[in-house]
Every structure is written in structure tokens, then in C-alpha cells.
Amino acid sequence: MECNGQEITESQYPELFALYKDQQQAGKAFLPDHRGEFLRGWDNGRGVDDGRALGSHQGDAIRNITGSMGLVGHVASVHYGPAWGNAPSLSGAIDVARGWAQNSTTPVGNADPNAINGFTFDASKVVPTANENRPRNNAVMVIIKAVSGPNLLSQIAVPQRTVINASTGQQNFSHSYEVGRPLWVYMNGVKLIQGDDFTATDGSTISLTRPLVADTDIEIESFGKIVLSDMIGDSTHDGQSYVRKDGAWVTEKIADYALLDFGTVTKNSRYVQDNPFGDASVICYAEVFFNGNWGQAYMIWADGGFGTQGSQWGNQIVVQTGRHEVLNSPRNTGMPHGAVAGLTSGLCRVHVWRVGV
Template sequence: MSVQPGVTYKRYAANGVTTVFTIPFLLLDASDLQITLDGVLVTSGFTLTNIGNPTSTCTFTAPPTGDLLFQQMIPFQRLNDYQINGDLLSETVNRDLDRLWLAIKQINRDSGRAFTVSPLEPEGIPPLPVKGLRASKVLAFDAFGDPVTSNLTLAQIEEQPALAVESAQAAAASAIAASSSESSASSSAAAAAASAASVDGRAGRFFGEVVMLPNRNSSPNGVIKADGQLISNALAQYPAAVADLQSGTPSVPVTTPALWLSDPTKRLCWAYDSVANQIRVPDWNGKSAGSLGPAFFRGDGSLGFATGTLRQDQIQNISGTLLGRGYVTVGGNGALLSGSGAFSVESKGGPSAVSLGTLGGSNANADLATFNASLVARTGTETFPTHGVGVWGVVLFGSVSNPGLADAAVLATSYANQQAQLNALDAATGFAYVYFNGGSEGSPVNVAINSRYEVANPFGDHPVICVPQFLYNGEWETCTPAEFGTTTASYGVLAAGRRDKIVARTGSAGLLINTPIGQLITTPTYPASTQTALPCRAQVWRLKG
């Protein structure tokens, strides 16, 4: 019998009613057939008919339900052995040849389930990495299209969605909390996907390298803004950086997280908090709270200054001398003869003379001494060395070791820079309560009518929004200031920021009145009588700007 092209399997969606199924491919023996139901091998409960024909039939005793699959599975073996001068019967030879062709069809079917390269690549590709190197890894392809494995293990990959969600939620919360943000929460969520990147220190850059960027829009892969920001989930995202920072011989200046915050001269160091699992980036750009300002880069020299130390600006000493005369004469020169260095002497005479004293009834001429550093040095409103302006960045990683469809290097860099933006946003906004007349949260104090109170602005001289409140019947209530009546009396309280203070001014006739006419308050009902002494506080929001 000839062997025709065609499939060597048949799949049915068994419905629990049908018992007879057609097998539309040639089977030479019943043992060449494999039956599975929902992936489970079936070896009994059925009968086969018409084996040896182009189609055969399988009849089940009980109707099956589920994914029913028939496949040809010929054992790769040869059972017939031809003898010298023996019979060469067509039936025997044809059966053997049919079996070979059926086996070839089976191999062709099975190879169709494997990865193959294009026919235009007859050279093929190298074999996969050995088992020990690919265990628990992800298969990828390098720049030449050859198979490689990533550095990320399956366990690390499974952690990434949760880390991305966590970072996205944090970014979204920061964006919602602010009236204005440098980037939207959606871009923060996208940047949070950077946590999927596993990185090392290759590609021509090294961990901690300080890089000058032309502006804040420049973000080369692996380079983040050196703004003193915190990088969360550090161990999972940047294991090589954490290992370096925790080693006995780190390749960058390292300090403790506490000292980084308390000592501004340590702000050019890195720090790792193993409890919070956060990397603190150096603040070369002077962006963190309490910073001494942007830093210049210079060699350590031979004066014993430690790397990573921020030295405050200074100017070389400017000096000068004045030489005086031994005596002065009436109508003659003044008391100063000459000046050197930063001093100059100008002889003054005539009507512009400054009175030095009366000698013989006449004024002696006087000299005017001036100190001008610009005579010997370049001067201005700041002291600094020769420099160019840009943005400092630091290398957090080099090449990405798990290449794929997503550009993980871009994501990782974007995520780290997003941390700097969010930290800056958090530092630019805030909220606090202030209590007037010496009160506190645990012990608020009454304020009187027609009075003015001052407390320190919790945010220095930054602009704020204030909402005053009174403690009435155990609840903090808000009211509007009011002014009405035949005597133009005022009620309520006004609170506002004034330089570095929060000022409260109470009404001349009352704090809370007993009528909605003229004043609105948040109490369920208006007081029975006008209140003239109540504890007072203010809600204070720091504004970004």
C-alpha cells in the first residue's frame, strides 16, 4: 500500500455522548497508536477496527469527555530480517517500506514542534548552552542571533511583576499627592518596569564613574542623575552595585546612611541601607535637602583629603599694605604715602580734602585708602574655580546581561532617574499642624478674641497654604472669617504664612458664632452662644515652588 502525505494525528473535543471516532491516517499495527484524554494516556476501554487501512476506527466502551488526541507513535525498530536466497514477497517488502515512510512522517511531524531557523540560514546556529549553564535561566539571542542565557533566574523573573507594581504604586501615590509633578504617574509606572533589568559592569563604563551630562534631558543607558536620590529594591535590581558597596574594598567612596544625611560633607559618597534595601546615590548636583550646593570634581592631591569628601568653597587670601607718612604739613600731602597689593592710595587736595585736623588754623590735606580685590583677582558675587555648567551623573551599571525585546537598559536608567524626580517632589511638598498660643497636639491651648499669634513656619520661608481650625466639642472644626453688624465686628480666625512665621489673627467679637448668617462652620449645628475662647491650630501645606 502506498503512503500518502498527510497528518499523523487527529484531535477531537469529546462531548461525553459520541463513542466512535475515525482515525484518518494509516496504522500498520494497533501498537503504533497512542491515545490521550486531557493529556492522560488511555490504554483500555476501547476497540480498534480496520487497522492496516488508510483510515481506521476507535470505539469506546464509555463515551469520553475532554481533549481526545490520536497520534501515530511508531517504535523505531526493525523486526523483519531478510535471508540469503529467501523469499522476497511484495507483501513483506511493501510493509517494511511503508513502515519506514510512516516513521519519516512521524519524525517530520515531531520536528515541526521544534524551533528551527530559516531555510536561508543553512549554516544553522550553535547548540544551546550546557544544562548547568541554562538551568533556571531564560533563553535569549545575542547580537549575532546565537542562543544565550540571561543572568536573571526564573525566581528573579517571577519577582519582577510584584516589584514593578510596588514601584508603580509608589510613583502614582507621589504624583497624586502633589498638585504638580515633573512627570505623570503613568510614566512612573512605566519606568518602574526597569526593575526587570539585571546588569553588570561591562560596556566600557565602570560602577561609580562620574559623568558630566550636557543637560537634564540627557540619560545615557546606565547613567543616572547624581541628585542624592534613593534607589529602592536595590538588591534585586542592582546586585553587582550592592555587592561592591558591601565589600571590604569598594570601588567607590562609601559612608553610612545616617552619616550621609547628618554630615553634608559626605554627600559625594555612596551609601547602602541593608535594612531598607536602598542605595543612596551621591549628590554631585546639590539637589538633596541640606546640601552645600553643586560640587566640582578635582583630584585628591597630596594634602590628605579623602575621596568622596565635599570641601566648601574658599578664596585665596588677598592682602595689601599701606605706608604712612611720618608727618603732614599744612596744605601738603596726606598721611598715606603709598599702597601695595589690594590697596591703592590717591592723594586728595583742594576742595575735596577730608579734614585730618586743624594745624596752625588750616586743614591738612588727607589721602583716601581703598581696598579693591579686583585689582589683583577676578571677583564676583560667588567664589568658584574655573568650570563649565552641566549635570553630574553616576554610572549605576554597564551592559545588560538579559537581552530581549524590551530595552532593559533604558528602563533601568529611567527608573533610577525617576527616583530622583520623586525624591525632589517629596522634598518640595509637605504637610504639618501648628498650634497657637504655646499649644501642642497633646495639649492645645485657648486663643482669645481680638488677638494675634505667631508660630514658626515648619517649612522655613517656603510659601504655604494655611487652614485654621478650632477645637469645639472634641472635634477640630473649620470656619470662615466673618465681618458684620452695626459695629462692624469680626468673627473667626485668619491664618497665613508670613516669611518664616505662621500668623493667626482672631476676630474682634468672637471665634464661632451661633448663627449661619455671616459665618460658615463645619459643626453639625451652630453653637448655642458665641464662642470667645477655644484651642486653635492650623493645617499647613508646603507648596512646590
């Protein structure tokens, strides 16, 4: 959502509501309004911009500019002031140092009130000043999302869902989830509020704050992850299952991703390797090396087949090539390789991600 100061309700966004509740108005919550504002990292104890709360607004300011102007000479017979009809008319940051204040009848300093002996310059008389130059801004906390783990490039959220026909008196439910990731619990279709209606702290158990008073359908949803291992570089394989660990290809299963090397494949052929994740369901696709690059290969079933297909068959990963070619024209197959004139053999590999257990 845009941070435009809009009001949010607890029923729509319970977590945001709890974060911003009572900050602007008791019992209500509003998003911050960052339109037209610079964002400034919250000081949070550093001492550069201390004394501010997270989310607070700060007006613009410049560092103060001060100075003085002395008279080159003094003529004792010349007087300045209202009595003589010639009180100084000054503006902006300039003021008198001694004598009469600008356009006033009150003398300043300890000098002869009828004489002006100097001038001062003070920018704070005109503009806001501070010990720094700054635009108007809002204090924000700048954060970076980091995920720990060896050779980790990214995480893809994978939805997980458990439906339970719960019984009267039941309070605890089993569901695998990652602590800190999104988690939703529904009772007969009504969304429950984490913290108020249930707790989830150990990654495997969801506990209702009160036992069920009747048989109820409980639905639990969460996001798991697929970990993509480091794929920098390449290697020559011997037809086995490999993953990347600390910059090297190894055969141990350290992640839910593996790369199978099928070597050189030829048209009208079938190649089989073991599924690196046993009987678990996987997503996989084949790539063929052409013109210096790896690219995903597809299959069209016309007159016996053109292309290369990788797929799962139980506890095996199968590569099947077309009857006529392993790569065909992109306009026929959608392959990314560019112009291909009937490639009948080539290097092949298959990416495999586990999505089941």
C-alpha cells in the first residue's frame, strides 16, 4: 500500500494496525504519509540526529549564518533615532548592534541610544536554523532482508496447507511452518488473530488460546521455502546428482535443489537417472547447450517430435529427445536459443527442485 496517511482497520490489516495504533489518534491507526517528503535514517542512538522518535516528522532547516558590520567612522554630531525622525530601517537578518533596534523606540546594548555603532547578521531571524543543513524529512529505519545459509541465492515461498476436522476440547494442532514467516489459521472459514486466538512458536505446533467447544474445521496455511543452491560457474559431471557447496560440486544433498548432467544426448533417444530426492515430487526442466549458452529446451509433437523434454517418472528423472532433432526453430517451439538449423545432438542437463516429501 502507498504510505499516504490513509487510515487502516484492524480487521483488514491486524499487524499494521497494532504497529501504528494510537500514534496519531486514540484507537485508530494511520499509515505514515511520505508523499513529498525526504526519508532520513532514524538515528537510534548514533548521536547525529538524536532526540527523535521513529516515524517522527522534522522540518527543514539550514545552519545558522551570523556576522557583523562595523561603521567605518563616527560623527558625534549625527544622531540616529525616533527623536530625530531617522530610526534605521533594516530587514531580513540584519540588525543594529548598538543604539536603536530597527524601526523601534527601544535602545539596545549599553551604548549611546542616539547612535548606531554597528550591525549584526542573524539568519535565524528569517529562516529555521539548526546545527546542520537539511530538507524537511521523516525518520525511517533502513533495513535489509538477509537469509543465512551456505551458498544461498534466494528463497521461493511455497504454500503449505493443512485441513483438520477438529474435535471438541482440542487445542493443539500439528503443522510444519517456519517461525517468523506468514501463518494463517481459520476456524470454519473465520480468520483467527495470532497472539489473541492462537500461538505458534516452535515451527510444528499451533495452539489455540482456548479449547474448542464443538467439532470444528480448522484450516492452517503457511509459506515454506525452496532453497536455491549456489550455481555460479559450471562443471563436468559423470552422470550423478550434484549440488553446489562452498563453490564446489558435491554429491551430498545439502539443499532442495540438484543439477543432473546427462552429457551428450542424441535425437530419438531416452535417458534415465535416479531422482536425487527419491520418491519426492519435483519440478524439473531440461536445458541444451548451444552457441555458447545453456537454454531451456521444449518439445513439440509433430511428425514424431522435435526438441528435448525433462520430466519425473516416479523415482527417476527422464530425458526424452525428439525423433528428428534435440533443438528446433524458436518460432516452432518457443525455445530461447535463436536460429537453430536441425540440431541432432548436444549437451544436456536437468534442473531439479523438490516440492514434496
